[in-house]
Amino acid sequence: MKVSEIKSQTATDLATAALQDATDHQQQLALRFTELTEKEQRNLVALLENMDAVIHIDEVDVQTLISTNALPVLIKQIDRQFNNGQVTETLRKISEQHDVHWHAGRFDFNVTQQPLLYGILNVSPDSFYDGGQYHDLDSVLKRAEKFVQAGVPVIEIGGQTTRPGFTEIDAGTEIKRVVPYIKAVKQHFPELAIAIDTYKLPVMQAVLDEGVDIINDVNAFTDDETKLKLLRPSTVGLLTMHESRQEEYQNLTSSMQNFFKTNLAQLQAAGIDVERIALDEGIGYAKVADGYQDFTMMRNINQFLPFKRPIMIAISRKGFGHKLFGLAKEARLSVTLIAEAYMYLHGGRILRVHDIEETQQLIKLLQTIESSYWFPDREETF
Secondary structure (H helix, E strand, O other): OEEEEOOOOOOOOHHHHHHHHHHHHOOEEEEEEEOOOHHHHHHHHHHHHHOOOEEEEEOOEEEEEEEHHHHHHHHHHHHHHHOOHHHHHHHHHHHHHOOOEEEEOOEEEEOOOOOEEEEEEEOOOOOOOOOOOOOOHHHHHHHHHHHHHHOOOEEEEEOOOOOOOOOOOOHHHHHHHHHHHHHHHHHHOOOOEEEEEOOOHHHHHHHHHOOOOEEEEOOOOOOOHHHHHHHOOOOOEEEEEOOEOOOOOOOHHHHHHHHHHHHHHHHHHOOOOHHHEEEEOOOOOEOOOOOHHHHHHHHHHHHHHHHOOOEEEOOOOOOHHHHHHOOOHHHOHHHHHHHHHHHHHOOOOEEEEOOHHHHHHHHHHHHHHHOOOOOOOOOOOO
């Protein structure tokens, strides 16, 4: 028995278009098993049926369409039931080829294997949700310690809010706000990747000197060519955001695809390795604050999977909960988790959040559900 991946081709009819959409946007993988004995074919089909996979039998060959989230389960069952090391190894290599990594400073995050929990710590007094809560070294370090104890790998420190109608502060003030906390967090918790939320060039320079791992720029790094010259020789991860507060779109999805295609090309042309780049759709940054464009961006997240870059879910406690239900920011946890679950299931792999424990539960539960297929002899381990 042998196995290979069926690569999607240019669509020539509805069937091939559907296959291309499944592999490009629906997190599905097409596989072909060849050179099977009758017994192997029978057992393989039974296995795939048990995993609710799409199956097509072409004489002795078996073709299947299976969720990428189910691939580790398939590999384990193939190894256990068929004892075919070559097929198992080929499937592992296919799986690795679809892994998406984010190289960010001192860290390499495989967000396919493990979604990235990205904790927010705003030290700006006017941040929309937690402004003023973390105003001194003691409160910042306690929050960072809580992240570490919970196993959160990234802490993002923000000194300039970009909420709708925000008031800009000068770069010097922002640097004074964030640099002491960056120094302290890095000293006390070196295992934490440190991100900074800033769009100002002097702030980027200052935090690079302090060894931050990630820079999150709501202006997508291309508003000032000096940014890219600064960032090129570093290893810092870039979180590049689509921002549309000045845009009115006729076709939102295609416009966003064009934005990211152009932005990624610009960053790479400036010498930034593509594996250093992650994407943020910019929910909350539409022309109409908390309008229906935000809900469209929640829904269409899977349309950006073909870029093969990590996509951030950055909706924690945002105003859509007020838009639909009149909820105050303190009461938006449930709607945040519901929307995050939808976006996670459709391909988002970085969750930028205020509420750590609840989001961890969300990730673990969804991972458990997605990998759960019934085999009578399965061990009950969680």
